[in-house]
Amino acid sequence: MSVTVRVPAKVNVQLGVGGLRADGFHDLANVFFAVALGDEVTATAGTGVTLSCSGPDAAVVPLDDSNLAARAARLLAAHHGIADPGVHLHIAKAIPVAGGMAGGSADGAAALVACDALWGLGTPLDTLLELAAELGSDVPFALVGGVALGRGRGEILEALPVGGTFHWVFAVADGGLSTPAVFRECDRLRDEAGTGFGDTDVATPDADPALLAALADGDVVALAGALANDLQPAALSLRPALADTLRAGTEAGALGALVSGSGPTCAFLAKDADAAAAVAAALRASGTCRAAHATYGPVPGAAVSARG
Ligand SMILES: C[C@](O)(CO)[C@H](O)COP(=O)(O)OP(=O)(O)OC[C@H]1O[C@@H](n2ccc(N)nc2=O)[C@H](O)[C@@H]1O
Numbered sequence: 001m002s003v004t005v006r007v008p009a010k011v012n013v014q015l016g017v018g019g020l021r022a023d024g025f026h027d028l029a030n031v032f033f034a035v036a037l038g039d040e041v042t043a044t045a046g047t048g049v050t051l052s053c054s055g056p057d058a059a060v061v062p063l064d065d066s067n068l069a070a071r072a073a074r075l076l077a078a079h080h081g082i083a084d085p086g087v088h089l090h091i092a093k094a095i096p097v098a099g100g101m102a103g104g105s106a107d108g109a110a111a112l113v114a115c116d117a118l119w120g121l122g123t124p125l126d127t128l129l130e131l132a133a134e135l136g137s138d139v140p141f142a143l144v145g146g147v148a149l150g151r152g153r154g155e156i157l158e159a160l161p162v163g164g165t166f167h168w169v170f171a172v173a174d175g176g177l178s179t180p181a182v183f184r185e186c187d188r189l190r191d192e193a194g195t196g197f198g199d200t201d202v203a204t205p206d207a208d209p210a211l212l213a214a215l216a217d218g219d220v221v222a223l224a225g226a227l228a229n230d231l232q233p234a235a236l237s238l239r240p241a242l243a244d245t246l247r248a249g250t251e252a253g254a255l256g257a258l259v260s261g262s263g264p265t266c267a268f269l270a271k272d273a274d275a276a277a278a279v280a281a282a283l284r285a286s287g288t289c290r291a292a293h294a295t296y297g298p299v300p301g302a303a304v305s306a307r308g
């Protein structure tokens, strides 16, 4: 018997970053947006927790116990008192690795849903969300999908209304960026600017009302104008060439451009599907990225797509 779960990647249409907290995290105003570009995780009965991975980035995905899908399977089993869990997890990977699109988090969320179904546990969503938050700040959102405001370190979610489908292009960079390194660079740049970086110096961020209205109205021009990522200066500082990628997509007609989360993937908002295809083609031809994918959203979170 097997269970396949499809799970989306995310882009942060607003990422407001507060000061560094005593626990090493930052308070966020994190507006997550789930896109159709996604991974599939298939859980099959097995012995122990074993992993395999396919896709263009498979070689750089760890297949040991550090993989978020394996950690998720073990965490769910431990929660239910299963001492010796048995599952093989195959990850069909389309989400760029270490790209700022929460690919590992997506696989963690998908593994929770897949193992829950394979083992017939019927774990309530609230419990899955708590386990997801233990795995990482981005994991709860991958369970719910759609568009949501994440507060705290991003794990306290509130679903947001959306008035339509938006068309996106993602430009994948060569090599990833480490999320903690990008947060550290954000703190360093704030310190250097003399504005302070602790949570007593930096105001707690809030969602931008203009951005929320643009989402609710399905207004692509207004959303493009409101896109904002406080981690972008840090990602650009660590990877200056991303400025060329952002410029290439904008010159090709994208209405808005930003670094996705901690980067280095760059995200472009297009007027419609045809405009997105044209921006993706221009980005591929520009030589400023490794690959470019046109996609759309919002889409739902991790859900069973097939049973065998
Ligand atoms: C940049 C984002 O992708 C935006 O959605 C997330 O904030 C990152 O979420 P994530 O990859 O799930 O991050 P976690 O695995 O929870 O944390 C990894 C590290 O990122 C930093 N981190 C993460 C989330 C947060 N709100 N503040 C942080 O400072 C911390 O150094 C933390 O040790």
Ligand SMILES: Nc1ncnc2c1ncn2[C@@H]1O[C@H](COP(=O)(O)OP(=O)(O)OP(=O)(O)O)[C@@H](O)[C@H]1O
Binding pocket: 060, 061, 062, 066, 067, 068, 069, 091, 096, 097, 098, 099, 100, 101, 102, 103, 104, 105, 107, 108, 138, 176, 177, 179, 261, 262, 263
């Ligand atoms: N299932 C997984 N897929 C990819 N990377 C994983 C996975 N599990 C653990 N990792 C590790 O996590 C690191 C970050 O990968 P990931 O693709 O989640 O980054 P990211 O998309 O930038 O994360 P985020 O946007 O949540 O900050 C990888 O370099 C890898 O070592």
